[in-house]
Amino acid sequence: MSAPSRKIIHVDMDAFYASVEQRDDASLRGRPVVVAWRGNRSVVCAASYEARVFGVRSAMPAVRAERLCPQAVFVPPDFVRYKAVSRQVRAIFARHTDLIEPLSLDEAYLDVTHATALPSATATAQAIRAAIREETQLTASAGVAPNKFIAKIASDFRKPDGLFVVRPQQVEDFLAPLAVGRLPGVGRVMEGKLAGLGIGSVGDLRVLPVEQLEARFGRWGRRLHELAFGIDERPVVSERPTLQISAEDTFASDLLLDELAPHIERLAEKAWASYQREQVETPGRLARTVVLKLKTSDFQILTRSLTPAERPGSLEAFVSIACGLRERVGLPSRTRYRLVGVGLGGFIDPHAFDPQAELFGEDGSR
The missing domain is CATH 3.30.1490.100 (DNA polymerase, Y-family, little finger domain)
Structure with a gap:
C-alpha cells in the first residue's frame, strides 16, 4: 500500500503571538506571557513556553490561566502586528515554492516536491527556518515528510526551534509507536471507541483488518486504515476558497x-x-x-x-x-x-x- 511520493514541509511558528510580544518588549523575555485580555469573559490566545510550564494553554479561560500561573504577564492581543509578521513569513515561503497552504497566521504546508533552488526538502526547511530567524527574530519548527499529516506530526517533535525529518522508508516505523490519538480526526470520543477494541497505538490499529474497521466505522474505518500505514494523498492547496x-x-x-x-x-x-x-x-x-x-x-x-x-x-x-x-x-x-x-x-x-x-x-x- 503506497501513496504518490511528495516532499512536504509543515512550518509552525513557536508560541507565535507570545513570541512576537517578547521580541518587541525586552522586559517580557524569559517571563511567563499570556496573550489575552484579563477578565471572566476572556480566553487565552497564546502562551509563552515559560507559561506553558504551569499548564497554561491557548483557548483556556483567562481566569484559569491566572490561577495556574499567578505571576503571568497578561498582554492584550495585537492581531494587526501578528498579521504583519505572518506576511513576512509567507514571503519567505514564497521564495522556495508557489505551493503554500496556510492553516492559520502561524503555520502552513509547503509542497517542495519540484522545488529546485536547494538540493533537498530538508535543506529547504533549514533555509526557511534560518531566514525566519534572521528576518523576524523569531523561531519556527518544521517537519519534513512524504505527506501532509506526517509532516504536521513531525513538526511537533522537536519544538521549539527544531526540525524533524521522516523519509518515505521511515514512515511506518515512525508511526507505529504513536498514540492513535495523534492521527488526524481521532479525537477523544474516537480514541475511546478504539480503546474499547484494544487499540492504543497506531501499530495496534494496523493489526485490525480494514473490513473490520469499515464494518464498525464505515468509510472512516478505511481512512483510519490508510492513516495507520501513513497514506495521505491530500495535495497542498495554495488557493483555498473561503468556507x-x-x-x-x-x-x-x-x-x-x-x-x-x-x-x-x-x-x-x-x-x-x-x-x-x-x-x-x-x-x-x-x-x-x-x-x-x-x-x-x-x-x-x-x-x-x-x-x-x-x-x-x-x-x-x-x-x-x-x-x-x-x-x-x-x-x-x-x-x-x-x-x-x-x-x-x-x-x-x-x-x-x-x-x-x-x-x-x-x-x-x-
Missing part, C-alpha cells in the same frame, strides 16, 4: 436565548459586510447556508445551520434565518449564553445553483 464568513462576540454578562436577537442582528451586519467584500474580491460565489453558533455559560459550544430553498439574498433575510435558528437550539429556556456568532457558508458557483435541489435541513438530509 465561511462569520462574526461573533462574547458578552459582558450571560444572556438568555430570547435576549440574543439584537446581538444576532448586529453581528449579521458585520458578516454581511464581509460577504459583500468577498463578492467584490471573488465575484460569482454565492452563500447558501446560514449558521448560528452559541456558547453556553458552562462553555458548551453548539451550532445550528440551515440551507433554505432560496438562498439568503439580503441582510434582512440573513437576520431572519439566523434568529429563527434559535428555535432549533433545544436547550432549557433558563440556559444562559456567553457568546453568539452568525455566519454564511455553503459557497457555490451561481451557475451551479439549482433552488429545487437545495431543500436541505440543518443535518443535510432531504
Whole structure:
C-alpha cells in the first residue's frame, strides 16, 4: 500500500503571538506571557513556553490561566502586528515554492516536491527556518515528510526551534509507536471507541483488518486504515476558497436565548459586510447556508445551520434565518449564553445553483 511520493514541509511558528510580544518588549523575555485580555469573559490566545510550564494553554479561560500561573504577564492581543509578521513569513515561503497552504497566521504546508533552488526538502526547511530567524527574530519548527499529516506530526517533535525529518522508508516505523490519538480526526470520543477494541497505538490499529474497521466505522474505518500505514494523498492547496464568513462576540454578562436577537442582528451586519467584500474580491460565489453558533455559560459550544430553498439574498433575510435558528437550539429556556456568532457558508458557483435541489435541513438530509 503506497501513496504518490511528495516532499512536504509543515512550518509552525513557536508560541507565535507570545513570541512576537517578547521580541518587541525586552522586559517580557524569559517571563511567563499570556496573550489575552484579563477578565471572566476572556480566553487565552497564546502562551509563552515559560507559561506553558504551569499548564497554561491557548483557548483556556483567562481566569484559569491566572490561577495556574499567578505571576503571568497578561498582554492584550495585537492581531494587526501578528498579521504583519505572518506576511513576512509567507514571503519567505514564497521564495522556495508557489505551493503554500496556510492553516492559520502561524503555520502552513509547503509542497517542495519540484522545488529546485536547494538540493533537498530538508535543506529547504533549514533555509526557511534560518531566514525566519534572521528576518523576524523569531523561531519556527518544521517537519519534513512524504505527506501532509506526517509532516504536521513531525513538526511537533522537536519544538521549539527544531526540525524533524521522516523519509518515505521511515514512515511506518515512525508511526507505529504513536498514540492513535495523534492521527488526524481521532479525537477523544474516537480514541475511546478504539480503546474499547484494544487499540492504543497506531501499530495496534494496523493489526485490525480494514473490513473490520469499515464494518464498525464505515468509510472512516478505511481512512483510519490508510492513516495507520501513513497514506495521505491530500495535495497542498495554495488557493483555498473561503468556507465561511462569520462574526461573533462574547458578552459582558450571560444572556438568555430570547435576549440574543439584537446581538444576532448586529453581528449579521458585520458578516454581511464581509460577504459583500468577498463578492467584490471573488465575484460569482454565492452563500447558501446560514449558521448560528452559541456558547453556553458552562462553555458548551453548539451550532445550528440551515440551507433554505432560496438562498439568503439580503441582510434582512440573513437576520431572519439566523434568529429563527434559535428555535432549533433545544436547550432549557433558563440556559444562559456567553457568546453568539452568525455566519454564511455553503459557497457555490451561481451557475451551479439549482433552488429545487437545495431543500436541505440543518443535518443535510432531504
